[in-house]
Amino acid sequence: MKYPFAAVICLIAGASLCQAADGDPGRGAQIYQRCLACHSLEHNRSGPRHCGLFGRPAAALPDFSYSPALKSSGLVWDEASLDHFLENPLKAVPGTRMAYAGVKNSQERADLIAYLKSATRDAEKCPSGSSP
C-alpha cells in the first residue's frame, strides 16, 4: 500500500503541521447534518443555535441553559477554538453537556467550520433576532 505524500509528511512531522487546508462550505453543509439532532442555525434546540456564532464567547446566549463547564471555559468561538472543541468536546471542555465523540477528521472539521462561518453570518439563514 502506498501512502499519499502528504500523509507521510504528517506521520513524520506530527499532527500540528498537518492542519487541513481551507474548508469547503459545501461539504461542510453535508457534515452539519450530523449536528441537526441537537442544533440548528436559527433556533435553540437541545443544543444552542448557531447564528452569530463566530466571535461570540462560549455560553453567551441569554436564552439557553449551558453547563457550568462551558460557562467557565473562557472560550471565544473562532476557527481555532472550534477546531479544538469539535475534535473532542468532552476533552476540550470536561463537563460539557455535548455528549459527542467529536469530528475526528481534520478536513471534515475544516469543512464544517467553513460552513458555519458562512451560514451563521448569512442574513437569509440567520434573520434578524436569531443572533445575539
Place this chain on the structure above:
Amino acid sequence: MSSIFPPAAQTAAARRGFLSGFGKLTLSATAIALLAGHDRLALVGPAAAKTAGNDVTFLNAALAAEQEAIAAYQVGAASGLLQKPVLDLAVQFQGHHKEHAAALAATVKKLGGTPVAGKAQYSFPVDKLKTQADVLGFAAELERGAVSAYLGAIPILDDRELAKVAASILGDEAMHWAVLRQALGQPPVPSAFVS
C-alpha cells in the same frame, strides 16, 4: 409507496395514544430486556453514578433530543398536512421515540441522575412547513441527525451494555430516516456508511 406503511389496524391504537399526549409512557419489552440485562444499571448507586458521568451526560442529551422528536412529530401530526397512511407512520415513529425517551429517563434514574425535563415549548420552523413533503423532510432531517448523534455518542460511553442500547436506538432511528426518505421519493439508503 403504500407498501412501506404499516396496516391501519396496527396504527389505530398508536394514534389514540399519540393524541392522548405523553402521559402513558411504558417501556417496551425490548427496552426492558435491554435495561434488565444491564448489570451495572441494576447495581448502580451514588458511587457508581460518579463514574458514569459521561454516560449520564449522554443519556440526558439523548433524552432531550428524543423529547424534541416527540414534540416535532406532534407538530407534524397536528398540522393537518399529513394524510393517511403517512399520518399513521408518523404516529408509529413518535411512539418509538416515546419508548426511547422512557427507557433513557429510567436509565438516568438508575444511574443516580435526574432526567432532563422536556421543554414546555420548542422552536420548530412551522412557517416553512407548508406541505406533507415539508413535514416529512423536516422529520427526516431530525432522524438523520439523531443517527449521527447516537453514532457520535457510542464511542464515549463507558458502559458497553449501554452502548448496545444506544446502538439499538440508532438502528431504529436509521430505519425511520430511510422510510422517510423513501416516502419523499429519495433513495432510502444514500450510502454504505452513516456518519
